[in-house]
Structures are given as C-alpha cells and as structure tokens.
Amino acid sequence: MGILIVDDNQVNLFVIENILKRAGYKDYQSFTSAKEMFNYLKIDSPGPLEKPVDIILMDIMMPEIDGIEACRRLQQIPHLKDIPVVFVTALEDSNKVAEALDAGGLDYVMKPINKTELLARMRVVLRLKHEKDKNKKQAEKIRNQLDLSMQVQNSLLSEPIFEDHLTVRASYVPAYKLAGDMYYWYKIDDSRYAVMILDMMGHGISASLVCMFISSVLRDSIRNCADPEYVMSELNRWMYALNTRNQQIPYYFTAIYLVIDTKEKTMEYVNAGHPAGFALVDEDEVVELSNRTCAVGFFEKVDITKTTISYHDSVQVLLYTDGVVETMEKVGINQYPQFLKSASKLWDLPNIQEPINLILSEELQAEAADDMCVVFIQAK
Secondary structure, rough: OEEEOOOHHHHHHHHHHHHHOOOOOOOOOEOHHHHHHHHHOOOOOOOOOOOOOEEEEEOOOOOOOOOHHHHHHOOOOOOOOOOOOOEEEEEOHHHHHHHHHHOOOOOOEEOOOOOHHHHHHHHHHHHHHHHHHHHHHHHHHHHHHHHHHHHHHHOOOOOEEEOEEEEEEEEEEEOOOOOOEEEEEEEEOOOOEEEEEEEOOOOOHHHHHHHHHHHHHHHHHHHHOHHHHHHHHHHHHHHHHHHHHHOOOOEEEEEEEEEEEEEOOEEEEEOOOOOEEEEEOOEEEEEEEEOOOOOOOOOOOOOOEEEEEEOOOOOOEEEOOOOHHHHHHHHOOOOHHHHHHHOOOOOOOOHHHOOHHOOOOHHHHHOOOOEEEEEEEEOO
C-alpha cells in the first residue's frame, strides 16, 4: 500500500503518520511541499514508478504550489492521473473545497483530523481505485483480444491480384477494430476467378465473428462448385441454420458474388440485396449490377437469379458496401451519379495507392460512421 502525505506543517505530517501507523499502514512517504512530491514521482522524466502509489493525502494551502494546482498537474500526467487524491484541509470555504474536487480530488477531510473519518474515507477511495484498476486491466485485456481478432479477420481478406488478364484490388476502411464487411476472391482455374463482397448486419464483435464463419463457408463452397447460384444457395443454407440455432439475434448479410471467365469473356453474378455495383463493358457501356435476390439468411429457401454479362475486349467492375453510400448521403453527395462517373473511366489500378480515393476523398472518408469496403476489378 503506497501512501503519499503532502503538508507544509510538520505537526500535521506527524499526526497523519501516527494514524496510519496505528491502523497498520507502513508504506508511506511524507513531503513538506508539492515540489518534493513531484521530485519523488519524477514527473519531469515520466516512466514507471519505482514503488506503486495507491493514494495521496494532500493539504490545500501550501506555499509555492498549493494542493489544488498540484492536483491539476497530476491530472495532466497519464501515468499519474489515476492516483486518487484526498485533500486534508483546515479551510472551511466551501467554494475552495469545491474547486479542489473539480481539480480532480476524490474526497476531503477537515482539520483537526478525526482518525475514524480519515481512515473511513481512505478505505472508500481505495475501494474505488481497486475497482478502477480492475476495470482498466480488463479493458486492456479486451483491447489485446480485439487487436488479435482484428489481425485474424484481416488475414482472411484477399491479397490484390495483378495478372496479365485480371487485376483485383480493394480498399477496406472499418469504422471499428472489428468489422462486418468482407471481400474475398479465388482463382478457380487458369481463366476463371470468383469474387465476393459482403456486408454483415450490425457492427463490432458479433458481426465480425459471423463474418469469419461465413468466410469459411464461402471458401468451402467455392472449392466444391464456384457457380454463383450454388454458392449463394450454400451461404443461405448455412446462414439460415445459424439463425435457427440462435433465436435471439437473427443475422443476415447482403452480397455480390461473381465469376469472371477471361477465356470465354463472360461475367456471371448474383446480387443478394446488396447495393448495385457497376460494370464498364468494353470501355463503352456502363451496366448496373442490380439486386435481384433477397439478402442472405432471411428464409430457408430463396429464389436465386444469376445474370450473365459478356464482353469483347474488357470489363471493369466497381463493387462497394452501404457504408460508402451512407457516407455520401451524410455529406450531401448524390451517390448514383458519383458511382456512374467513377465507373465510366478506365482506372490505372496498379498505380493507385488507395482505390477508394477514386470515389471518396480522404476527408470524406473520415466522416464515415459505418464500415466501408470497395472492390475494383479489371478483366482484359
């Protein structure tokens, strides 16, 4: 138990030391000024304390630096601001006491010191500190677990593809450490590639966990059969089964899944309740990848509609999640013309540092309240 006593009056220090000693507290240090205390705490060279400090008992009226100013300075130092301060004062000025508490003090004891009152107030403050330290450790543990989960989730995202006939890149801007947006692509054979973008309902831990589960199902489904109708049917089957077991929070997601065949020069896709993507066909016509299938997980059986787009020389595809749409609406941008404009020009994907900048500036991206994901595809 580390206790610091700060009072410019030696008699007061003696009284408090004796009260603590008789109550069984042995680990205490006394100082006649706030400056002495600051030297002990080494505030000019912040770092871990040699001995932990659990509480500070401090007078208000002291020369040079009074107790209120000392408390304010402690509050400005990250590794010291959580040490509880109890003021021990002879002041009967309620305004001054209020100022001391506003400066960061947790409690006060009036002089002449009543032993029972001092020890009781110390116990209350120390219990509060114990709970705060416990919560702080728990919060740090959760942060570490979230960081690890974020690394796992990010490891599931696909690396860019830069091949002679195909380029695929993505921008991923999560609103939280864990997100409900996901993208994935897979090389089926020498000429066929599967690409998926999805947006899980909700945010945070629960959405990311379901998202990682669906990621595993998606990989297995594509390896069995990459056909868009089959893959979406399998995802819906697993998602509906998950909802059947979990009656409290029904989960669902929207998605666009497509297969590009660079040999046959076709693109087959299913849009399941997702914001429409855009395809620039042969650098001439922009085709909207409209929504023709309901979101995944609502119903046991769904009608899945696959659409095929053929191209002669090239096809360029823009896919995105609704966080992009919501951000545009938030800042007053009419999203449809903006998407149409972005999709209508041929991108130089290998040389673009962050593809999402083709749609939203970095300043506008900072306005996002939801996860944002954008996938860019070029097949030639």
